[in-house]
Amino acid sequence: MTVPVDPHFASRVRESFGRQKAMALIGASLGLVAPGAVEIALPFRDDLTQQKGFLHGGIIGMIADTACGYAAFSLMPAGCSLVTVEYKINILAPATSALLARGEVVKAGRTLTVTRAEVYAQDRTHVATMQQTLMMLAGRPDHPE
Amino acid sequence: MTVPVDPHFASRVRESFGRQKAMALIGASLGLVAPGAVEIALPFRDDLTQQKGFLHGGIIGMIADTACGYAAFSLMPAGCSLVTVEYKINILAPATSALLARGEVVKAGRTLTVTRAEVYAQDRTHVATMQQTLMMLAGRPDHPE
C-alpha cells in the first residue's frame, strides 16, 4: 500500500471536493478516499442525459477526471495543488444507471502524476476507462488565488 | 467545403442538441452549425467550477465532446445515430470566462469518424484541444430506443 506524505490526506481531499461546485451540480459524491485511490458516485438523473437518454459521455468524463485528480491529490504534500494536463477516455457501454468511478495512481512523479479510472454501472457493466496526466503546482494552494 | 449527405443536416443537429438535457443543465448553447463544423458556447457560471474557482475540466470536456459529436453528425445520413468511442483532451489554460468550443471533422469514414475541437476563452486564450473518435450506428435512430 502506498504511504501518503500527508497523514491528513483524506480530510484534505474531502474538503477540496466539497468546494467543487460542478460536482454538486451533477449530484456526484465522494466515496472511498484511500492513499492513491478515490471513488466518486453519480446518480442517474434525467438532467444528466444526452439525446438518446443515456448519461452524457462528458459527464462520465467529469467523474472519472475528478476521481483521478483526487487519487493523485491524496499522495501529495499539504499546501500544493494540481492541474489536469490531459485525459483520454474510452466509453465502453452506454450508461443507463447510477455509476461509480474509481481513480487510481499509476505513477506519482515529482512533477507529473499518471492516473487511471474505471467507471462501472450498478450491474457491474464496465462503462468507461480513462488514462490521465496531472501536474503538481508546488507551493500553490488548492484555493482560489 | 464538405457537402453534407443530408440537406437538412442543420435542423437535425439543432433538434438533437435540443434533446441533450445535460447541455441545458450547464447552460451550453449551439452556435454555428456548418457541414462538418459545429460551435457550442458556454457561459461562465459559479456552479460549473472546481475547487480553485476555474471552470471544471470535465465541463470543458463536455462541450468539446459535444461539439465534435455534432460536427460528425452533420455529415451523416438521416436516420442514423452516433456513439462516442473515445476522446482525449489537453487542458491548455485555466478557464475563467465564457468559452466557445469548435468541433471539426478530420476524417469521416464509413464506420468511424475522427474529429477535433478547439476551445477558446473570450479573450482568445486557447483553453483546450481535443481529438475524438466516433462510430456511426447505421439505421439506429438518434432517439431513445
Next chain:
Amino acid sequence: MTVPVDPHFASRVRESFGRQKAMALIGASLGLVAPGAVEIALPFRDDLTQQKGFLHGGIIGMIADTACGYAAFSLMPAGCSLVTVEYKINILAPATSALLARGEVVKAGRTLTVTRAEVYAQDRTHVATMQQTLMMLAGRPDHPE
C-alpha cells in the same frame, strides 16, 4: 478466464506476428500468448535509441501497440483481421534496458475492442502505459489483399 472463439488462437497469433517485418527489424519477439493477453519482449539495442541514449518512445509505442493488437486478435474468430483505430501512451520512465510489453483486452466488442498495455524494464521499472482501440474487419483476412 476468457474463452477464445478460435481454439487455434495461439498459432494464429504467432503466425501473424511472424509476418510483421517491422517487429523483426527492431528485434521484438513474442512471449506469452494467452486468450486476451499477449507479451512482447524487446532487447536494448543501440540502434533503437533516441538522442539521449534511451530507447526511442516511438519504439516503446510499437511494442505496446503490437502487444495490444494481438491480445485483441487472440479473442477473434479465424478469418478476420484487425486495424488499430488509435492509441494513447504515457511514457513513465526513460528506458535503458530490455523491455517487456504486456497487452490485455479491456472490452471485446462486436466491432471495436479496447485494450491496454503495460511496459516494464528488466528491473521492474514501469516504463509506459497504453490505452488502445481496435476495429475488427469481419471476413477480411489477416494477409496482404
Next chain:
Amino acid sequence: MTVPVDPHFASRVRESFGRQKAMALIGASLGLVAPGAVEIALPFRDDLTQQKGFLHGGIIGMIADTACGYAAFSLMPAGCSLVTVEYKINILAPATSALLARGEVVKAGRTLTVTRAEVYAQDRTHVATMQQTLMMLAGRPDHPE
C-alpha cells in the same frame, strides 16, 4: 510567425536528430525545420511493414512523435532537453507509400508543451493525426548524461 528563443534552433534540431539512431534505423529524414514546425519524411520499405503489408502503425507513431518533439524543441532555449510525456494517435488510413509527418506546436508553456502532428501519404491521403504532450527539462542537456 513564432519567434524562437534560440536563433540557432535549426542547427540544434538537426544535430539532435542526427543522433537519433532509431530514426536512422527506419530511414527517416528531417525536412523542414521552422520555429514551432518540423517535418520528417519516411520511405516505404518492406522491413517497416506489419502482417498485411502496410507500414506498421507504431512506425507511423515514431515519426509523428519525433516531428512533434522537434517542433517543441525548436522553440526552447539552448542547453535544455525534452521528454515525451504522452501521445495519442489516430490511424486514419492504411499506409502503403512513403510518408511525411508534420509536427507543430499548439501551446508552448513554461514546463509543458502541447503539439500536434499530421501524417500524409504521397497521394495526399491523410494517414494519421497525433496530439502530444512534452516536458522541458531546464538545464539538462540534450545528450547522454
